[in-house]
Amino acid sequence: METRLQFLIDQARKEITEITSLNELQSRKSHYIGKKSPFTELMKQLKELPKEERPEFGKKINIAKNQLQLMITEKESSLKQLAYETSLSDNIVDITMPGRRRNKGALNPINKVWREIEDVFISMGFDVAEGYDIEDEFHNFDALNTPQDHPARDLSDTFYIDNNILLRTQTSTVQIRVMENHQPPIKIIAPGRCYRNDNDASHSPAFHQVEALVVDEGISFADLKDVLNLFVKRLFGQNIESRIRPHFFPFTEPSAEIDIVCLKCLGKGCNLCKGQGWIELGGAGMVDPNVFDKLGIDSEKYSGYAFGMGIDRVAMLKYKIPDMRMLFENDIRFLKQFK
Numbered sequence: 202m203e204t205r206l207q208f209l210i211d212q213a214r215k216e217i218t219e220i221t222s223l224n225e226l227q228s229r230k231s232h233y234i235g236k237k238s239p240f241t242e243l244m245k246q247l248k249e250l251p252k253e254e255r256p257e258f259g260k261k262i263n264i265a266k267n268q269l270q271l272m273i274t275e276k277e278s279s280l281k282q283l284a285y286e287t288s289l290s291d292n293i294v295d296i297t298m299p300g301r302r303r304n305k306g307a308l309n310p311i312n313k314v315w316r317e318i319e320d321v322f323i324s325m326g327f328d329v330a331e332g333y334d335i336e337d338e339f340h341n342f343d344a345l346n347t348p349q350d351h352p353a354r355d356l357s358d359t360f361y362i363d364n365n366i367l368l369r370t371q372t373s374t375v376q377i378r379v380m381e382n383h384q385p386p387i388k389i390i391a392p393g394r395c396y397r398n399d400n401d402a403s404h405s406p407a408f409h410q411v412e413a414l415v416v417d418e419g420i421s422f423a424d425l426k427d428v429l430n431l432f433v434k435r436l437f438g439q440n441i442e443s444r445i446r447p448h449f450f451p452f453t454e455p456s457a458e459i460d461i462v463c464l465k466c467l468g469k470g471c472n473l474c475k476g477q478g479w480i481e482l483g484g485a486g487m488v489d490p491n492v493f494d495k496l497g498i499d500s501e502k503y504s505g506y507a508f509g510m511g512i513d514r515v516a517m518l519k520y521k522i523p524d525m526r527m528l529f530e531n532d533i534r535f536l537k538q539f540k
């Protein structure tokens with residue numbers, strides 16, 4: 202029996218040393234350690250030995266079994282290490298291979314135009330001011346000299362949140378915010394989001410405007426026309442003329458509407474300008490002294506001009522986008538055309 206044990210140990214050692222794969226090791230492991238292993242068989246034969254020799258020999262079998270177990274564990278970890286190393290050397294990273302292309306989006310035309318407008322005005326010495334999307338009636342209407350019964354206040358145009366609280370319908374609110382907190386000279390633009398209950402191919406319930414306000418001593422209508430002309434040429438091209446037409450806004454006096462030469466037909470008349478040769482861009486005027494008075498700005502000393510226009514509208518004109526809703530859908534096929 203002693204020889205049998207020794208034979209088993211030698212055989213197992215030799216076999217395990219020669220194993221080269223983890224799979225093979227696994228199957229031999231269950232052979233030697235499992236329930237039907239030759240060591241278990243040997244244990245069963247203990248009873249054939251004289252009683253006094255049994256404990257001693259049983260111990261020997263157990264020691265042999267434990268040593269074998271240890272050997273298998275070591276073999277296992279060295280085979281795993283080897284497998285890891287070969288996987289590294291087999292999968293050499295080829296740094297000359299082209300990378301995976303990422304599907305990048307593109308800036309929405311509104312953002313593009315917004316940034317262009319800011320750049321043009323900043324280059325003319327304007328600061329960029331910000332107001333609030335959620336406003337009160339004072340900043341959206343009262344301070345802008347808009348009477349209580351003005352149709353723009355109507356629930357059908359304005360989104361009211363509460364009695365006196367609303368989503369601003371125009372960036373003109375920022376004029377008030379700025380004049381409340383600063384004495385002239387003031388020279389700002391205020392781009393931002395506005396809200397009106399309107400939704401069709403040329404109106405969106407959330408849209409964008411840019412407002413301008415210049416207040417100082419001796420500001421005249423000629424200054425307004427000059428800045429508008431410069432702005433239009435810088436944004437749309439040197440050949441694009443602008444003009445102003447008399448109009449009415451509560452917070453400016455006199456007030457005007459700004460037109461630019463039709464970008465499609467350059468003044469000849471087409472379907473875009475409905476045969477007019479001109480396209481409306483926004484509103485403008487000289488700040489009404491009533492507005493100054495409400496805000497504690499000396500209307501005898503100071504004068505100012507203001508104008509406002511739709512950023513979305515500018516984007517549509519500039520990029521010949523037929524429907525405003527396209528600007529808000531964020532369809533990647535649409536956006537990619539503006540890269």
Ligand code: DAH
Nearest residue numbers: 371373484485486507508509
């Ligand atoms: N807030 C006006 C609107 O939404 C646009 C406007 C007109 C702004 C005249 C002005 C202005 O600053 O002077 O229709």
